[in-house]
Amino acid sequence: MTVDSATSYLIPLPVLLPLLAAGLCLVLGHHARAQRVISFAALSTVVVIAGILVVAADRHGPQVVNVGGWPSRMGIVLVADRLSALLLLVSAIVTLCVLAYSVGQGIIEFGRDTPLSVFYPTYLVLVAGVSNAFLSGDLFNLYVGFEVLLAASYVLITLGGTGPRIRSGTTYVVVAVLSSVLFLVAIAATYAATGTVNLADLAVKLQEVPPGVRLVLQTLLLVAFAVKAAVFPLSTWLPDSYPTAPAPVTAVFAGLLTKVGVYAIMRTQTLLFPDSPLSSLLMWAALATMLIGILGAVAQSDIKRMLSFTLISHIGFLVFGVALATEAGLSGAIFYIVHHITIQTTLFLVTGLIEIRGASTSLEHLGGLARAAPFLAILFFLPAMNLAGIPPFSGFLGKVALMQAGVDQAGWLTYVLVAGGLATSLLTLYAIAKTWNRAFWKPRAEVPPEAAMTSGTKSGAPWGQRVPAAALDADRPEEVGTAVRRLPLAMVAPTVALVVAGTAITLVAGPLLAVTDRAAEQLRHREPYVTAVLDDGSGVP
Template sequence: MNALVSLPVLLPVLAAGLSLALARYTFAQRLVTVTVLSGVLAMAVALLLAVERDGPAVVHVGGWPPPIGIVLVADLLSALLLTIAVLVALAVLLFSIGQNDADRAEGAAFPFHPAYLLLVAGVALAFLAGDLFNLYVAFELLLASSYVLITLNSGEKRVRAGMTYVMTSLTSSLLFLTAIGLVYAATGTVTLAELAERTAALDDGLRTALSLLLLLVFGLKAAVVPLHFWLPDSYPTAPAPITAVFAALLTKVGVYAMVRTQTLLFPREDAWWVGAVIAAVTMLVGILGAVAQDDINRLLSFVLVSHVGFMLFGLALFDVDGLSGTILYIVHHITVQATLFLVAGLVVSATGTAALSRMERGGTGRGPRPAVAVLFGLGALSLAGIPPLSGFIAKFALLRAAVGQGGAAAYLLSAAALVTSLLTLYAMVRIWRAAFAGPAAGHDAPDGRRGQQRQRRRSSTLTVAACVGMVVTGLSLAAGAGPLSQLSERAADGLVRTDDYRRAVFEGGHR
């Protein structure tokens, strides 16, 4: 069991070193990355089943107990998110191999695979970290690897966007280090399980200040409004697979950190008004920004910002039902948002433009194939919350939790969620009309480009297959809504009642 907790972090790091040694052999690099991520996915599934059966699993690295040693903790929430994150990372990797985006420029394959493996290691460490400092280490690992990925095939525009991303992340990191220092000064520990006891003894004013500081740190990483300014300028400039994996995982790591620290260190008995206002404003401002965009990737980036608000919806309710809805929404959104960015990559490749207005006038390519239209339609309808897809199930869980709790904060969140869902549907219809219902769908390319497009069609089998796998995963989430809802409720109960988590850390977890 110790191996199942530690290897999802250790294996990608070791494989990254091996991938660097194989820098001249692209096929070998790809084989290593696919094999390692497949193995990590199998371990994540086994870990989820073991935790679901036996309770939280804990590793005291080096045999040192807390608060001296490093602790890795896998409870239902972290194991579930780790599983879906690695699954999506593997699908995006296969898409990238099929599209050959990362390898198109000379030398681009050399940094892509090591950086991608380190990105997955950072995500795994963030979900499994049992103390604030190693959560910080996870974020720094994500920053280093994501900067390499976001500047692949660099041009002036991409480097500028990468610098915006890096400066924002460094600012967040400095704030995080400051928060860790203040928490340690106030409590004498950074181990989450021990902090759950010691923060309760602090003065209310100090507890509130620490809570808001951590909210600022993780809110910047999760791109909540008004800290979202960096995301729409950074993500759309990267290749489609990179944008997809960033959209699926990086903001969710920030949301996870917010959920973990707020519930464990600063528990509340009533609705969290600060969180409710932030969630409502994030939903509305994000989606209003989306409907004003003409670039398909910027539109989807603003939609991503908006739907972070749905994840904060349940956290603001601060009860088991609300947190269960948040967990369902995170799982749904990781899959669907990555799918939409991948399909958008296919659309841009087929039409020759990312501008919706140019797609409507015919673009410069043949237009997407009907299969791509179906894949986008299913993802778009799920994101908008159309039944019986996974987005509807997650939103219904959040709205039911709000109605069950009642109160002004719950009704504010419900109203913002309904308006955002309608505007999300409108934004998705705009993309559909431009990409699939306009002249681009039947527009032929000039004779000189037909050979190139035939080559694209031959090489797109794996990309479409990866998108199909993502859509099937989303449909499976909807089909398995009952067991998934029960699992999310148990994970949410573990967030509200922290005894099992703390006991596992101090006693070493199950073996």
Template sequence: MTQLVVLPVLLPLLGAGLCLVLGRSARAQRIVSVAVLTAVVATASVLLYRADTQGPQALTVAGWGPEIGITLVADRLSALMLLVSSVVTLAVLLYSFGQGIVEYGRDTPLSVFHPTYLVLSAGVSNAFLSADLFNLFVGFEVLLAASYVLITLGGTEARIRAGTVYIVVSLLSSVIFLIAIACIYAAVGTVNFAQLSQRLGDLDPAVAHVLQLLLLTVFCIKAAVFPLSAWLPDSYPTAPAPVTAVFAGLLTKVGVYAIVRTQTLLFPDDSLRPLLLTMAILTMAVGILGAVAQTDIKRILSFTLVSHIGYMLLGVALGSELALSGAVYYIAHHITVQTALFLLAGLVEYRTGTTNLDRLGGLARSAPILAVAFFVPAMNLAGIPPFSGFLGKVALGRAGIEAGDWLAVTAVVASVAVSLLTLYAVAKVWNRAFWQPVDDDLAQSVVDDGSDVWSHGALHGGGDVSTRTQQTSSWARVAEEQRLPLGMGLPTLGLVVASVALTVFAGPLFRVTDAAADELLQRTPYVQAVLGGDR
């Protein structure tokens, strides 16, 4: 049964190849993509069950030894991340079907979307399951290569500009990653995680710290940890809605996962604890201050994404079992909630043609289901009890108080303040986009200008812009007439329900994250699975 470990990587790659062959049939591509990702969800569920009941599941590909072979491992941490990410990836794919050509335009070659999306899924799965640094590098490069295509879909000037920044930053981090891998191999003669955990302790502490800082720099860039996070808010909001959602939900969390894995397995000492705590505090603070200053929903969510990476880094910095358990739970929570919020932002844009708060209003009356659907994950993100965001923050706060030192307590105080500011930011979105009445004078000026909602009107099936302008006197009336496609609404509501389920089933989930944290701190189960696994 250990052969199941390779399926989350292999199936999407095979599906991508099949989608390329079926490029002339959009229906066939959809069937293949859904079937593949459904199989990945099922496989991830089995792997999580086996990892929880039988210990880490390891497979060394082709029977080579761990020194030179490719080893994939599904322990509780990686299997949980794999399950949550595959569920989110499937939901976003279904959402993209409902969106159709609205986001991309009629002239965009959509045949490239499905194979690229599946390659992205394979890269994410490979990164979560990798048991050596070089294969982790390969996983990052696979998902990044796919993301370069997805972030520039449509070829607009804004997307190309944002994509260029994203690519340059990603390539820089990849170069640093390769340098780090070369230095580590030169120092200890291996890049296998299990062997590294045994050999890095024998190095001179100064050398070990340099290697640790190199890896931490790479993963902090990918996770958007301050001060290496400036690239994210300008890159994500310009992409198509499904792409923005899956990027926000998954890509930064792969970087966080790599930090958790390497800091606990390879560098278990707490010599960099003050640095990590300081970075966690600054990431939370700078991110949320940026969110408060924004007037566009996507940019607000992008800055809150940066801010809440700080909570996860806080758990890693504290390093206790409670802190790591809280961090793992918070990663699962944030993947689900943040993806749902970006999909909801896409629905707002689909309905009104804009996500600018200065041009929105009245959606609670004209789209009550959308309003409620946005309210639930927004409160969850802010950490309002009894939602999962509150539970994760309580676990991290308890861990910080138990640590007792002034920097840890400062981080807890900062996390509370950031939570309140997050509530302010999402409340501002709710009030201005959903609750307050629309400004008819501003709406009419936008209508007369032919921008925003009208630029999307023809693609929505709404007919000629000038005709529709004559048929309405206000934005609010048009918003009432613009119905949301069921194909976009149902996957979004599914993720909203999943975010609530994280609260309902918090007890069993915390049992898994507690066991995962204990496994991370022990290190022995992982090492034994890799070095004594199936060859």
């Protein structure tokens, strides 16, 4: 097995540490400071471990651990290759920053010593589920990872119990349960056809399955993962679910949860179904996701909904890279996942700050923020331009890599996808420019009196509490009850950290693209993964 013995012991920790920390937070439910210390310690350790796994996987190949000592074909196997380790690192950094943001928001609204006994353990369970999904080496454990993160997300999306959150949470739960049932059916069918759910073993045994059966299994898995990744036409649930959630919850959902679905598509397509007959269908789905998503974004007059539609749209770029099934396309998609996780999370955190500063995220009620809060304007401008793909930001570099991969394949459908990607980029810039102009440049419109007492859905309060007008100070008398004097440092600091991280991707784009190139090569040449997991000399036919 291609395993460094010391590193292999670290592989389960990104799953176990958050779960143990969640248990401790439940025990210490009335000790807010202890909860915060435990949560930060656990997630900080996960960041360090993920960094070690990235280096080990890049230098020594896939790192594997058989949980419980069972043979890989019989037991649970966790695998950290270049792709999973890289996404694990990015997700760990993002979740740590979002935790800091949410802690700051809770302290500001409810006091430093107020325990938030539900939020901390639930958030840590969500992190454990995401880590398990990235590291899973078999379909059933991947299903478990999805269910763990979805169970936690059900709680987080309805925090506060407000009407809009319950309604959106209900939609989210129904869609998630249906996709999970379909995934479970796909797992059962796969096991019936091959006698295994181990991904490496499936890579070998699926070659012996009749093409028609293999196509059915692939279709079942693709549809299940497409729902989770919000690929059109299975994406209509997302814009109505994410915007009503608290700001930090929306941020981590937008940044991570759909990317876990994209990761599952990428992993199964490359490892189990190479040279897939469904590649053309995936390309059409990518095109529709890009264009319909961004047209929805252009039509929005609320920042959260606009960002939710751009989230759907840019999933199309990732599916495009997977559908190309070339090393260049996969490398561009991996680079773009890293970029998009960071930037999309950052923009939702900044939107939370806008909501606090302006008492709303509606463009009808915002205005003049560039003058009233110039630093907030910078925090929004940098990731927004990055999302739009303005040179020299990482969004531009990722799109260029994907477009170049499409041009290199030189097919009429890939040229259509490239044209669709360019149109999507221009429309993204238009949507961002419209938002910037109305929220930051134009004079502030009159805010209705009820804004002086904002609910959780307007103020971004993560636990649905109403914030008294007396708690909101202002620079000018006419803004009393609609804006705060200064943004909370405990929320601004992690947002700044993510803005810097997103900008820094541009500075390290060369080395990062080299890593994504090697990760894409490893995905295309499946034998190192299969050999490392099975450890019996089994190769891919």
